[in-house]
Amino acid sequence: MRHLIYCFLLIIGPGIASAQKIFEGQVVDKETEATVPGVTVKLLKEGKGTQTNNRGYYKLISADTIANDSLHFTSIGYKTLRVPVTAYQQGMFIELEASTTELKGVTITKKAPRKPVLNKFSLANIKEYRFKSAYGKYANRTWPFRARIMVAMKMKAKHKNVRISSINIGRREFDENYYPDGQLALPVPHTRFLVHIMSRDELTGLPDQKIYTKDIRLSDNSQMVIIDVSQDNWTVAGDTFFVAVEWLRIPINQVLQLDADLTVSKTTRSGEQKLGEAPTYHILYQPAITIMDTKVKYEGYKMNEPGIWQYITSPLAISATIMD
Amino acid sequence: MAVYYFPFSDISNYNGLMMIKYLTFFALMGWGLTSLAQIKMNNFRIVDAETKLPIPYVSISLSRANVAMNTEQDGLLSIPGDLATFRDTVFIAAQNYLIIKAPIRSLNGLDTIRLRKSAYRPPLITPSNTGTDTVLNKFNWRDVCFFAGVHTENARFSYLQMAQEFDVPVQGATLKQISICRLAHMGLVRMSADGDVIIMNQEKYVQLELTKFRLRFYDVDPRTGGPGRDIYTKVVEVSNKDDRNLKINLKEYSIIIPGKKFFVAVEWLRTFDNAGYAEYRSEQNLIYKPTLGMLPYATGKLKIWGLTYGHKWQPYTYYSPDWTDLAISATVKW
CATH class of the missing domain: 2.60.40 (Immunoglobulin-like)
Incomplete structure (x- = not known):
C-alpha cells in the first residue's frame, strides 16, 4: 500500500509543482493605451490579489493555480474584466474599457483628450509574441535593441515651439530568439537609464546638444514605459528634435547571457583531442528597447563609439506625446 | 557554434x-x-x-x-x-x-x-534547544536576477570565497539547512503565444550547469567584523547538475554556531567542470561556477564579504549601494 502511495505521489508530484505560476503584465486603457495604475488584480478562487503600480504593472504569484480560476481586474471608471487563467499569456496587456455612467439622461464617459504623438506605436507593435516557426523553433515577433552608448530617434512636429508631455518607450527582455537552442538570458526587471531631448544639428542633421535629461529607474517587467514630463516644461524651439536613450554601463544594468562553446577538455596520450562544452557568459546592458513588429521605418542614430553617430532605420518603440 | x-x-x-x-x-x-x-x-x-x-x-x-x-x-x-x-x-x-x-x-x-594541520579546533558549544526554527535571509528565488562570480568591464572577479553574514537571535543555534540561488537555466519555463510550455531541458544545459563547490562556516573576526575562524572543520562539498535553487541539508553535520553572528561561505573549486568564460574566450577570462545570486533588495547594511587572492576578507561592494546580500539563506534551530 505504501509503495502505491509513493507511486501515486511520484506521478502527481510534477503536476503539483507545475501548478505554481506567475501572472504578470500591464493594464492599459483600451482606447488611449495609457497604463492604468491602482487596478485591483485578483485570482478569484485562490483569493490572492495585488494592485497595479504607477506603470500599470502587476505581478501575482499563484502558489497553486486552480484550473478554472480567473483573473479579475477592477478599477473605478472601468468595466471589470475577467480573464480565465487558461487564457492568460505571458506578458500580455490587459485592456480595460472605460465605464459609462448614466445620470438622469446625461451620459458621462471617461475620455482623455487626444494629444498628438510623434513616432506613434501601439501595444500591438510591441507585444511579445512567441510562435513556432516553420523550422519548429520558437521565435519572437519583436527584437531587443541596445547600443553601447546612446540611441536617438528623430521626431518632427507640425509646428514649432513644441511642448513635450510624455515619452513612451517599448521595452522587452533580452531573451534568445530561438527556443530552446539559442543563448539564454533571464529577464531582469531592474534597470536605470537616461532619457534626453536633443536638438538637431542644422548642418549635419545629426543629434546635437542635450536639452533636457531625466534619470529613469525601473524595477518591474513593464513593456510599455510612459515617462510623464508634463510638469517639467520641456519645450523645444524648432519643430524637429531627438528623443534619446542613454545606456549606463553600471552593475545594475548587467544581464548575464549564457552561451556554450566547445573547447578541448582533454588530450589523450595518442594526441586525440576530447571536446567538452564550457559556458561563456556574455554581459548585456539594459534596457532592451523593442524593435517593433512593423514595416514602418523611422530615422534614428545610434552611438557605439563616443561622438560617432550611425544612421539606423530600425522601428524602435520610442515616441513623444506633445501638447497640441 | x-x-x-x-x-x-x-x-x-x-x-x-x-x-x-x-x-x-x-x-x-x-x-x-x-x-x-x-x-x-x-x-x-x-x-x-x-x-x-x-x-x-x-x-x-x-x-x-x-x-x-x-x-x-x-x-x-x-x-x-x-x-x-x-x-x-x-x-x-x-x-x-x-x-x-x-x-x-x-x-x-x-x-x-x-x-601542516592547523591545531585550532572550534570550542565545544552546548546547543540551544528551544525548538524554534528560523530562516535567516529568507528570499524568493524567482526574484534573483543578478549574479556574482563573473568578470565584467567594471571589475575583475578575484575572490577565492564569498561569504554571507547572518545574525542569529541566540548563541548555540544549530545550522540545519542552507539554500543558495545560482545562475542556472535548466527547467526554466517559457510559454509561447500558442500556449505551448517550453522547458529548458536540453542535455547541453545539464553539462553547462554542473558544479561542485565547498561550503565554509566562520565566526566573526572582532577586528574587522568580517569572517574569522572556521566554526566547523569537516569538509562540506556540494555537487549539483541543474538546480537554480540549491537546498543543502546540514542536519548530519551538527554545526553549532557559537555566537550571534556567523558567516556561510562558498569556496570555489577551480576545476575543469566548474570552468567557464566571461565574455571572451581567453585564459584571462576564466571564471568558475557556481555564479552566486544576489538579492535585489537593499537592506542598508552590506553583508557580503569576499576572500581575496591575498587571503584578506573584504566587503564585496560591486553592487553597492543597490544590493547588499547574497541569495543564501540559512535555516537555524535554537
Missing part, C-alpha cells in the same frame, strides 16, 4: 585544464606565450606533512599577479617559468591546514610542498 582548439594542447599529455591554468599564470604574470617551449615547468605535489597523502583542491594564489588555481584530486600543481626570478607572494591554503605565505621564489627547486 565555435570550436576552440587549444593552441598548445598537442605539446603535452596534460589535460586542457592544466594547460589553461599554465597559460593563465603566464598571461597574468606578463610572460610571452611564444617562448612556452623553452619554459621550465615547476611541478609540485602538495601533501599532508604527517600522512604524506596528497591534498585535493588546495588553493594557490598570487597576490600581486592576482591569479589563483587549485590542485586537482592528486594534489599536483605546476607553475611554469623560472621561479627564482618571480617577484610575488604565493598563498597556499586548504581547509584545516596552516596557510603558507611565502615569496614564490622560495618554491624554486622544490618538488613537494607539505602543509
Whole structure:
C-alpha cells in the first residue's frame, strides 16, 4: 500500500509543482493605451490579489493555480474584466474599457483628450509574441535593441515651439530568439537609464546638444514605459528634435547571457583531442528597447563609439506625446 | 557554434585544464606565450606533512599577479617559468591546514610542498534547544536576477570565497539547512503565444550547469567584523547538475554556531567542470561556477564579504549601494 502511495505521489508530484505560476503584465486603457495604475488584480478562487503600480504593472504569484480560476481586474471608471487563467499569456496587456455612467439622461464617459504623438506605436507593435516557426523553433515577433552608448530617434512636429508631455518607450527582455537552442538570458526587471531631448544639428542633421535629461529607474517587467514630463516644461524651439536613450554601463544594468562553446577538455596520450562544452557568459546592458513588429521605418542614430553617430532605420518603440 | 582548439594542447599529455591554468599564470604574470617551449615547468605535489597523502583542491594564489588555481584530486600543481626570478607572494591554503605565505621564489627547486594541520579546533558549544526554527535571509528565488562570480568591464572577479553574514537571535543555534540561488537555466519555463510550455531541458544545459563547490562556516573576526575562524572543520562539498535553487541539508553535520553572528561561505573549486568564460574566450577570462545570486533588495547594511587572492576578507561592494546580500539563506534551530 505504501509503495502505491509513493507511486501515486511520484506521478502527481510534477503536476503539483507545475501548478505554481506567475501572472504578470500591464493594464492599459483600451482606447488611449495609457497604463492604468491602482487596478485591483485578483485570482478569484485562490483569493490572492495585488494592485497595479504607477506603470500599470502587476505581478501575482499563484502558489497553486486552480484550473478554472480567473483573473479579475477592477478599477473605478472601468468595466471589470475577467480573464480565465487558461487564457492568460505571458506578458500580455490587459485592456480595460472605460465605464459609462448614466445620470438622469446625461451620459458621462471617461475620455482623455487626444494629444498628438510623434513616432506613434501601439501595444500591438510591441507585444511579445512567441510562435513556432516553420523550422519548429520558437521565435519572437519583436527584437531587443541596445547600443553601447546612446540611441536617438528623430521626431518632427507640425509646428514649432513644441511642448513635450510624455515619452513612451517599448521595452522587452533580452531573451534568445530561438527556443530552446539559442543563448539564454533571464529577464531582469531592474534597470536605470537616461532619457534626453536633443536638438538637431542644422548642418549635419545629426543629434546635437542635450536639452533636457531625466534619470529613469525601473524595477518591474513593464513593456510599455510612459515617462510623464508634463510638469517639467520641456519645450523645444524648432519643430524637429531627438528623443534619446542613454545606456549606463553600471552593475545594475548587467544581464548575464549564457552561451556554450566547445573547447578541448582533454588530450589523450595518442594526441586525440576530447571536446567538452564550457559556458561563456556574455554581459548585456539594459534596457532592451523593442524593435517593433512593423514595416514602418523611422530615422534614428545610434552611438557605439563616443561622438560617432550611425544612421539606423530600425522601428524602435520610442515616441513623444506633445501638447497640441 | 565555435570550436576552440587549444593552441598548445598537442605539446603535452596534460589535460586542457592544466594547460589553461599554465597559460593563465603566464598571461597574468606578463610572460610571452611564444617562448612556452623553452619554459621550465615547476611541478609540485602538495601533501599532508604527517600522512604524506596528497591534498585535493588546495588553493594557490598570487597576490600581486592576482591569479589563483587549485590542485586537482592528486594534489599536483605546476607553475611554469623560472621561479627564482618571480617577484610575488604565493598563498597556499586548504581547509584545516596552516596557510603558507611565502615569496614564490622560495618554491624554486622544490618538488613537494607539505602543509601542516592547523591545531585550532572550534570550542565545544552546548546547543540551544528551544525548538524554534528560523530562516535567516529568507528570499524568493524567482526574484534573483543578478549574479556574482563573473568578470565584467567594471571589475575583475578575484575572490577565492564569498561569504554571507547572518545574525542569529541566540548563541548555540544549530545550522540545519542552507539554500543558495545560482545562475542556472535548466527547467526554466517559457510559454509561447500558442500556449505551448517550453522547458529548458536540453542535455547541453545539464553539462553547462554542473558544479561542485565547498561550503565554509566562520565566526566573526572582532577586528574587522568580517569572517574569522572556521566554526566547523569537516569538509562540506556540494555537487549539483541543474538546480537554480540549491537546498543543502546540514542536519548530519551538527554545526553549532557559537555566537550571534556567523558567516556561510562558498569556496570555489577551480576545476575543469566548474570552468567557464566571461565574455571572451581567453585564459584571462576564466571564471568558475557556481555564479552566486544576489538579492535585489537593499537592506542598508552590506553583508557580503569576499576572500581575496591575498587571503584578506573584504566587503564585496560591486553592487553597492543597490544590493547588499547574497541569495543564501540559512535555516537555524535554537
